[in-house]
Amino acid sequence: MFPMALRSLNLPGVGTKYEFETDKGDTVAIFFTKKGSIQMYTLQKGCQTSSAAEMTPVEARRLGNILTGAIIEADQESVEIAFSALADLRITVHTYIIPHTIARKTIEDLRIRAKTGATVIAVCRQDKNIINPPPSFVFETGDAVLVIGETDQLKLFEREIMVD
C-alpha cells in the first residue's frame, strides 16, 4: 500500500526510530527520544551529512497536521475529511478561540446546533480537554473549541455564533 518501506526500530537508551526512503531517494528519519523531544532528520540523496530539527510533541503534531494537508491559520486549525463511500460526504473539523463576546454563555444559550447544525465536540481550557461538553457547558474567554460539521455549517457557525 505504501510506496516506501517504513522501518521502525527501538534503540536502547535513546527511543524509537522511524525511517523511510522517498521515491526520489531522499531519506527521512524521525526519532522519538526518551526525553520526550522529537528529532527529525532529512538526508538528501547523494549527500553525506543530514540536517536535523528538534521539536516538542506539540510542534511535532503541528508539523504532522501540515504534512497531512490540513490548513493552519495562526492558532486556528482545520482538517477536512472526505468519505468517498458516503456519497462524497465532506466533514470538517475546525478549532476556534472563544471571544469575550460569547463568554459566560452555555452551548444551550447560544443554540449552536439549532442555528448552524454544527456540533462542539471538545473544549480545551488551560491544557485540559473536555470531550463532548454537555449543553449546560459554560464557555470562557480563551477556550479553544473543536467544532465538527460540513463546510457550510461551519461558515454559519463563524457568522452566527462567533460574532454574537
Next chain:
Amino acid sequence: MEGIILALFICLLLALVSKYLTIPAIPFYIIAGVILGKTGLGIVAPDQISSFFSDMGLIFLLFFVGLGLKVDKISENRSELLTSGIIDLNVNMIIGFVAAYLLGFSLVESLIVAAAFYISSTAMAVTSLIENRKLMMRESEPIIWLMVFEDLVLIIVLALLSAGNENLLFFVAKILLGLALLYALAHYGKEFLVSILERDDELPVLFTFIAVVVTASFALSLGVPDTLMVIALGAAFATTDPDAFEQQARPFKDVFMVIFFVFFGITTDLSGSVSLSVIAIICTLAVVSKLISGVLTGLALNGSARSGLEIWANTIGRGEFSIALAALYGSPAVAATIAIMVIVTSLVGSFAAKYSISLSRRFSGSGRRHGPPFHRARAGH
C-alpha cells in the same frame, strides 16, 4: 547532614553550568567532591546518611542497566553488536590492563582499572548523539549497540569481582536461583505489576522504590551481591513495562546518582596515593585506545577510518560505570586514578563529539588515500 545539603546545593549550581555549556555534569560533580572533601578543603565528610544515599544511587543506576536489557531486542542485531563489541572489548581491556600492570598496580587492581578503562559512559554517548543531532549518522546505531554490549560485559565483570574467593559453582547457582525467582515473579505477576503501574496515585512510584530497595537488602541477607540482583530485577521487570518503570525510578536515580558522584569525589584521596605521571599516562592511553578500537570498528563495519573517528568521538567519555567499579572494588590508588580518568576523558569526549564533524573532514582529506577498505579479518583480533 549539613554536608550533604551543601554538596547537593553546589552540585545543582554546577549542573546548571554544565547544561548551559552542554558538557556532561559527571566530571563537575566529582571535582566538586574533591574540592569539598579529603583532598581539598575538608568541609564535607561522609557519614552514614551520605553513604546510604550513595548506595541507593549505585543501586538505581544498576536497576536501569537491567531495565535496558531486553533479550529480544539484543538478539536482532547480533553480528554488528558482536563485531564492534569484541573489537572494543579486546583493544581497551588489553591496553588498559597491560598499562595498569606495567605502571605498578597489582593484578586485581589492574583488572579493575582495565574494566573502568574499557567501559564508556552510556549516558554521555546517548546524550552526545541526541544533543549534537547525530542520531541519523550510520555510526549512531553501532555506538548504541556498543553501549549495550559494554553493559553486558559490565555485568560479567561485576559477577567475577563479587564472587571473590567463593566457590564459583555455588556462587553462580545462587545467582541463577535469584534470577529465576525474579523472572518467575515478573512472569506470573505481570498482570498485577501492570495494574499497579497504571494507577495514577502514589502506588507506582512507591512500589518501584520499594521493589528495588527490598531486592537489594534481601540479596545481601542471602549472601548474593546486591548489585547483580538489582540488575536482575531490572531485567525481569523489563519483560513487563520497562518504560513505565524507568519513568517511576528516574527521579530516584537522578538525585541519588548526584550524591553518589559527589561523595565519590569527597572520599577519594587524590594527594599522594598515585604519582601524577601514572595518572597522566592512563588518561592519555584512555583517549588513544578508544581511538584505536574506534578506527578498527569503523573499518570493520563501514570500511572507513573516518567512520571510526566518529565512533571514537562519541565513546571517549568514561563515566558512571567506571566510577561504580572504582567505588565498589577500587583501592584508594585505583579510585584516584579512575576519578581523574573520568574527569579527563569525559571533558575530552564532550569536545571531540561536538567538533567531530569538522575534525573528520580534515582527516578525510588525507584519509582518502587509504584506498579500498581494510578487510574484516584485520579487525578480528
